[in-house]
Amino acid sequence: MASAALILSLLIAVQLPYLRSLSLQSSSYSPLENQEKDNIGQLEEWISLNVKHYNRKRAASLKWMQESVRNRKQQVPSSSSLDPRLRNAELNKILISVNQEGIGNFKTIKEALASIPVYNKRRVILDIKPGVYSDPPRITGNDTAAAAGTDGRPLKTFQSATVSVDADYFVAINVIFENTAAHVVGSVGEQAVALRISGNKAAFYDCSFYGSQDTLYDHKGLHYFNNCFVQGSVDFIFGYGRSLYENCHLNSVAKKVASLTAQKRTNSSILSGFSFKNSTITGTGSVYLGRAWGDYSRVIFSYTYMDEIVLPLGWSDWGKTSRDSRVYYGEYRCSGPGANMTGRVPWARILTDEEAMPFIGTYYIDGNSWLIHP
Numbered sequence: 001m002a003s004a005a006l007i008l009s010l011l012i013a014v015q016l017p018y019l020r021s022l023s024l025q026s027s028s029y030s031p032l033e034n035q036e037k038d039n040i041g042q043l044e045e046w047i048s049l050n051v052k053h054y055n056r057k058r059a060a061s062l063k064w065m066q067e068s069v070r071n072r073k074q075q076v077p078s079s080s081s082l083d084p085r086l087r088n089a090e091l092n093k094i095l096i097s098v099n100q101e102g103i104g105n106f107k108t109i110k111e112a113l114a115s116i117p118v119y120n121k122r123r124v125i126l127d128i129k130p131g132v133y134s135d136p137p138r139i140t141g142n143d144t145a146a147a148a149g150t151d152g153r154p155l156k157t158f159q160s161a162t163v164s165v166d167a168d169y170f171v172a173i174n175v176i177f178e179n180t181a182a183h184v185v186g187s188v189g190e191q192a193v194a195l196r197i198s199g200n201k202a203a204f205y206d207c208s209f210y211g212s213q214d215t216l217y218d219h220k221g222l223h224y225f226n227n228c229f230v231q232g233s234v235d236f237i238f239g240y241g242r243s244l245y246e247n248c249h250l251n252s253v254a255k256k257v258a259s260l261t262a263q264k265r266t267n268s269s270i271l272s273g274f275s276f277k278n279s280t281i282t283g284t285g286s287v288y289l290g291r292a293w294g295d296y297s298r299v300i301f302s303y304t305y306m307d308e309i310v311l312p313l314g315w316s317d318w319g320k321t322s323r324d325s326r327v328y329y330g331e332y333r334c335s336g337p338g339a340n341m342t343g344r345v346p347w348a349r350i351l352t353d354e355e356a357m358p359f360i361g362t363y364y365i366d367g368n369s370w371l372i373h374p
C-alpha cells in the first residue's frame with residue numbers, strides 16, 4: 001500500500017449508473033488557487049448543515065490540525081496519533097468542483113479525476129453538484145486492483161463495480177452509488193457491484209448503495225459507514241473488510257431466501273469482520289443475517305432492529321458444517337421480531353457485554369489513527 005494516496009471526498013448527491021470501469025490517467029493539477037479558500041469555506045458550511053454532530057467532530061479535528069501545524073513549524077514529531085500520511089494530506093488540501101452546467105472546474109467526474117495525479121498525496125475534495133453522472137469514475141491511487149484480482153474473487157464481480165476505490169483515506173459524503181443491473185432468481189453471473197472499496201481507512205457518511213446481488217463489496221481494509229443505506233438481494237454486503245456500520249439501514253429486495261452479508265475471513269488470526277451497530281434491517285424475502293463465505297467468517301449485530309424478514313435460524317454455514325465451530329456470528333442487544341434468538345442455529349452467539357465490547361466502537365477499526373471529521 002506504499003505511496004497510494006488518492007485522497008478524495010465526493011460531495012452532494014449524485015447518481016452513478018452502472019458503466020464499465022475506466023482507468024485513471026495521470027496528469028497535473030490545475031486548481032483555481034484564488035477561489036480555493038472561498039470554495040472550501042462554502043464546503044465547510046455545507047458539511048456543517050448536512051453532517052450529524054459536526055461541531056463535535058470538527059473540534060476534535062481542529063485540535064490535531066493545530067497540533068500538526070505547530071509540530072511542523074518546530075520540526076518535532078507530532079504527538080498526534082493520526083497517520084502522518086493523512087495529516088500531510090489534510091494540510092495540503094485542494095478543492096475541485098464538478099458541475100454539469102459548466103460553472104465548476106470540470107463538467108464530468110471523469111475529467112476531475114483525470115486531473116489528479118495517480119500518486120497523489122494531498123486531500124482532494126471533489127465537490128459534485130447534484131445530477132446524474134454517467135461517466136464512470138474508477139477512482140484509483142495505486143495498482144492494488146491488480147493485486148486484488150489474484151485473491152480468487154470472480155473477476156466478473158470485481159470488475160462490475162460502478163465505482164471502485166483503491167485509494168487509501170477515501171471519504172464520501174451524501175453520495176448515491178448505484179448498480180442498476182437486475183438480479184433474476186436462480187440465474188448465475190449476475191453479481192453487480194455498486195461500490196467496491198479496497199482502499200484502507202475509508203469512511204462513508206450519509207451515503208446510499210443501491211444494487212441487487214453483491215451491492216457493496218467491502219473488499220479489504222478498515223472501513224467506516226455512518227448513517228448509510230444499503231439495498232440489495234443476495235449477499236449484498238460482502239468481502240473481507242474490517243468494518244463498522246453505525247446507524248445504517250439495510251434493506252433487502254430479495255424475492256426468496258437470501259443473505260444480507262457474506263463475510264470472508266479465512267483464518268482465525270485475520271482481524272476482519274463486519275460489525276453493525278444501531279442499525280435497522282427491513283425489506284422483502286427471507287434473509288439470513290450472514291452466510292459463511294470463509295471458514296472463519298465474522299459478523300456482529302448490536303443494538304440493531306430486525307424486522308420479521310430475518311429467518312429464525314439467523315445464520316447459514318453455506319452448507320459446510322465444519323464452519324459451525326469456526327465462524328463468529330454474534331448478536332448483542334438487538335430488537336424487533338427478527339431478533340428472537342429462540343430458533344437460532346446453536347452456533348450463533350448471544351454476546352456478553354465483555355464479548356461485544358471489542359466490536360462496538362470506532363476503536364474496532366483503529367479509528368483514532370484516521371477517522372476525522374465529518
Ligand SMILES: *[C@@H]1O[C@H](CO)[C@@H](O)[C@H](O)[C@H]1NC(C)=O
Pocket residue numbers: 001002003004142143144147
Ligand atoms: C504503489 O505504488 C508504489 C509507487 O510506485 C509502488 O512502489 C508500490 O509497489 C505500489 N503498491 C502496490 C500494492 O501496487
Ligand SMILES: *[C@@H]1O[C@H](CO)[C@@H](O)[C@H](O)[C@H]1NC(C)=O
Pocket residue numbers: 227247248278279
Ligand atoms: C441510532 O440510529 C438512529 C437512526 O440512524 C439515530 O437517530 C440515533 O441517533 C442513533 N443512536 C445512537 C446512540 O447512535
Ligand SMILES: *[C@@H]1O[C@H](CO)[C@@H](O)[C@H](O)[C@H]1NC(C)=O
Pocket residue numbers: 266267268269270
Ligand atoms: C492466516 O492468514 C494470514 C494472512 O493471509 C497469514 O499470514 C497467516 O499465516 C494465516 N495463518 C494461518 C494459521 O493459516
Ligand SMILES: *[C@@H]1O[C@H](CO)[C@@H](O)[C@H](O)[C@H]1NC(C)=O
Pocket residue numbers: 340341342343
Ligand atoms: C420467540 O420465538 C418463540 C418461538 O417462535 C416464541 O415462542 C416466543 O414467544 C418469541 N419471543 C418473543 C419475545 O417474541
